[in-house]
Amino acid sequence: MKPEVQELLSLLQVERLEYNLFRGVSGEIGSPQVFGGQVLGQALMAAATTVEASRSVHSLHAYFLRPGDKNARIVYDVERIRDGGSFTTRRVVAIQHGRPIFNLAASFHVPEDGVSHQDPMPQARGPEGLESDRELRRRILGLLPERQRAAAKTEGALDFRPVEPYDPLDPKPGPSLRHTWLRLADRAPDDPLLHQALLAYASDFGLLQSAMIPHGLSFVQPTLQVASLDHAMWFHDGFRMDEWLLYSMESPAAGGARGFCRGSLYTQDGRRVASVAQEGLIRVRKPQPE
Template identity: 45%
Template structure:
């Protein structure tokens, strides 16, 4: 396990300050606000710690309300909405400086047998054949930005199957992107932790496909201003975040200063593990 992954796992190990109240820390981000994936993952940790271990999360729905301050702790308050025979529902509000910055609803289910089918996994190159972030990013970005991005993502081995948006600025292409990812080290056998790590990563690249459709490079080259608005995930089957996962992403629409991304996460063995949808602000700077 590298130091960056150890640091991320420490961030996800929230401090319990009351029965249903938790406190999390942040770390410096690439932009002057808390990374949205971190807040979503921490909120899911908080919810999960009030649920029996035999009920993993099967879905979450979240809204990003205000930019988070990376220099201040975040307090997560969990509301025990429902404890049923099979399902458990929790609501979490993340607060900083007396104001809510994030809201999450999550549902958990005890495992049961049922109907089982899935669509076919899309074609994708072998992850081991693709360049690492440290190898790929300096090819397309100024050295200082590439170094910061590599450092920010060092907890995760994330590999693009094709050129990322900032490598094809001015050349629109099909609004679809694929990345392989896994934690940069072995993670404990705790199902909730693997789900939370995937939640963390899911906010990194989902709006790339919006940028690709317009030949834009995003914040890295300064031609788009963006932020996550809302985020939803459905966890279909068990998976490990320390084994390769394919994040297959596309954008069906962008309009009104917003862009929609939708995606599926597959195990390397072809199992559909997660479905994801996110809408975000995607604005072209004026002047």
């Protein structure tokens, strides 16, 4: 297994401290604070550890409360809200320096047969032949902020291939709808929970950008403050993160320094396996006088 993939899989594992207490460490993706997708994935793993193995997560709802400190470990306090005949509910609070930085509610469900339908998969070019997001960033490596430059140099555990590339140094206003293919860069163990946690982790990458594109904004602009405020996911069907998934993202509304985004994830054969919704802070500050 590639070292960077092994590192990501290890990052999502949480250490059990007590009956309902877990602890995680932080990775580096070039962001000034702890990456939101990391806390999302770790919190889901902590919650699932307290649930029967036969039940899988079908939905989660989370709020990002404070910026996370990448140099401090994160404690996850799991509350066992309900263990029902078909559904199990857990609440998780992530804590650093004695204060909550994040909370999560997750619901788990026993496998059941039922009615099934979905909207058609969007028409998009396949992943073969597309440049990865990392390759695109390496072209402009010397012009990126130092933190993002270091992250772009490393080989990533996730392979993102945008169908509609977006130049962060020369952002042009355009439609919010965008598509990206993604997958893990190596084979992962046959653990459905791990693949769900990996998708939760990956789903926070680039989603908020769909609310920035209509305004010609990008993450590298020094006057822009961007942060995830909340995140929700629904899992509809089984999938593997080491196989290609199409992430279709759009932002139907923005206002009050907040952008609302939603996403849909499909396998290559057209099955919709997950849906995502997120609201994020998009605050444009006035340039400081020299």
